[in-house]
Amino acid sequence: MSDDTDSPPEREMKDFKFRQMKKVQVFEPAEELPKDRSSLLTVSNKYGLTFVGLDRTFKVYMTQDILTADKAEGNSNVVVKGMPVLSAVTVGLNLHHLALSCDELTLSVCGESEETGLFISFYDVRTFMNKARPQKLPFASLQPAVDPGTLVQDLKWNPAQTSMLAACLSDGSMMILDVTDVVKVQAQLPPTSGITCISWSPKGKQVAAGKMNATVSQYTPALEEKKVIPPPHFYTSDEPVKALDVIWLRTFVFAVVYAAADGCLETPPDLVLISIPKKDEKVETKYLNFGDSVYGSCTERQHHYFLSHIEDWDLLFAASAASIEVSVMARQDEKMWELWILEDASRAELPVTETNEDTLPLGLAMDFTSQQEIQITDEKTLPPAPTMLMLSTEGLLCPFSLLNENPGVKQLVAPPVPLALEGERQPKPGSLTSQPAKPAAVVLSVPALFPNIGLTSAAASSAPAPAAATPSSTPLFSVVPTAPVSSSSSAFAFSVPTTFSTSSITSTFPLGGSAPLGLGSSSFSVASNTPPAPSTFSFSTPPIKLPAASASTPQNLSAASPPAIKLNLNERFSAVETPAPTFLFNSTIPKSVGSSSSIVAVPPLSATKPPTMAPVRQ
Template sequence: MTDEAGIGPSERQVNTLIFQQLCRFQIFDEKPETLSPKERFQLVAVSAKYGYAFIGTNSATIKVIKIDDLVRISDERQESPGTTVSDYPHEKLSLSDKPLHIAVDCQEQVISVITKGDANLRVHIFDIVNVCKQASSAKAFLTTGLSKETDVDLIDLQWNPVTPSLFAVCLSDGTAELWTWSEGKLSLLSSLPQIFKADAFCWSPKGKQIVIGTNDGQLLQFTHNMEQKKIVPKPDFTNEAVKVVDILWISTFMWVVAYIDEEETVQPNLAIVHAPKEQPVSFINFEDICYGSGEDRKSKYYMKFLDKWGFVIASSGNSMETGILGHKPDVKTSWDVWTLEDTARVELPLCDSDDTFLWDLP
């Protein structure tokens, strides 16, 4: 999926951005191979409000760790950066099955946990204060099935960035659903049927709309009641059939979109999609900025936009490298791949001389 003109993505050397590795904390009690390699995991969530990290393990538990403890331990080991620490204070939240996805709502009131096991996908909602205070005895106050079919997998779950009681899910059968909870009850607010071929989604920054990525490369924009507002066509930088893997909504008319070929024979390509009103849609293809090489897991891009600094940090579930896309200070529609110094990049460490891949980007 390269540009027809053969011109590579724009790059810029940035020496003022530096990432530094501190300690390594061992999360899994056994080797990660005990996890199913095909899942699109999201096993890390953080509450800045309460100062805790919630990390899924390779058993039916979530480790609840005070962030101050991680910082303290890292500070104590400044003379030996990169040290692996296996003994640190934490609590364990017990589940019925292994966690597939963990997320915290926008007001940090609740934690959602997706499990599957031998049954259908289920979402469990926990009170975040109860989990932080005493994880070992915390219980979900809401649980519901997301699909009646046992062969349906989770593509993604995202809480609305403004409305704390609202979240959306995308499922492997091509459906997308909006759920809300109140007074101890989960309710389906609206849904898109399989005919829309949903394969990814993202909330708008203000939470008023949602964009759906389809398995034929389109972006479809909807309101909360699934009234369609816009259609963005498949990218013009390739003649191949492509589908959308993941989306990050940057601004009103701009997204970062991960596209992959229909047969998933190559790693996803990241593109900036700009679709202003009554103007042509533009696509800037940056190809695979994470240099992915793994093929064992389903394709997934973890992306975070740091608006204050004007860059997107992106990691691939099938790569040990992390890429940076940044816009120019005076032209927010002009983007480059930021190239950092070798010692300033984010790279996952080797594990027993083998590559390790990312489980989440909080």
């Protein structure tokens, strides 16, 4: 895609190796190759947790269990199955992004469906450790007012401010969010900005945003543009490019991936290192073109680069959604960045399938918690090392130890600390925020989570009498508890708030729940082949008609926010926590000794008699 006049030096490196560890089966292989851009793997190095997602489910594992699996009998090609799961949550959305806040106490989960559109939900990580709360629910959620099919293109939490994150969407818009008990949009840029990727500065004071026009802009958290980095000179207008991915390495150093602006999947992206001059330097911006360093071959998936930087080692790792391998860029002794050429047995490559087809990454993360010594030979043992984890399209979690035997490198691993449950955030009134509808959209559906909810808005005080709820046979959300369900029989009824804006359109909001399937354990059991006994139920509530609102460039919403629809969860899932008479379960599912999963839904709301819940085989 470009000439090689600015190509970096290459070095054959024998002192750095990826050591393949035993793979862990965390999901069944996808029926079809996932093609959309996704990032479905993240780890908590502070608390020793690993989060993985695929389709409509995400799971939480103890990282120690994943690392200990390498001690199982057999060679490194063995796949370990039956890994203990700390928590598994199934939602009514197709997931495409998982990420952790800098204090590693908030997990953002992004998903989309045709019925509900895009949702960004936020879970307290302590919830996944809390056995007393079998249903794992987000404490806050955001429903952006975007066109159907819009996804989160990129999302990065601020590395210094625990509640702040930046997100850009596939329509070109960008938001700065503040996530506390509720989600607040602090500032945003409209789709015409053409934002394609984002990365915070190492200290979190500014955010870099790559764009469709191949520039990279530096913004403050209020989205005030401070500087623009022009595209490399070796790209021409005859073959325009866009910024595909970006990572802010140091104050004046960026790594940017450029791809064909027309989205052509046959044209491989280029990875370019950019060094911008300091304020007092009178030199030009330098571009170092590493090209397609991973030799991508797949032309079916959307282009996406997974970039990870280990600052203490001055190493940059790059994986592509179209390639099986990982490339390594390094800078030694403050010299120029170079491409390391590793020995064949020292490379990190995803395995092929049983039919000898490539598997490709859905996510990449670095773990620094391993306390296991690494046995190289009978005579040679190395101290614990960082671990690179990759989630493959076959549902395999593939770990690689990073063996860096270059002189003077720091030992970077440290054991995780226990996670206390104190301070766990739970859903509260107003914890779900819906942005105002676009001018073309007259009605914005309001998600219905649980019975006994109250919907509030700025127009609620002047709203007329509520419209009657319209029964629907379509499940509005699903909850997947993995704890045994009581077989006691009882009916349940709903109490519906009396203040709504009138509307005849029902709304949906999928959520999920789960129960702990097992705590961290060094032993692995074989996964049961017994299918779960799911059950379904549904209900509907009148949605809200919102006033239209227009966007400005940029607009700061922290001072004067438009009316937001908020969800009252005061009476959330009372059947689980308190014996509230308005929400009781009727189930014929027998108790079980082991772990189990089920999908629960709520029957249509009836004004004449309370509905009952019966298990339905899926």
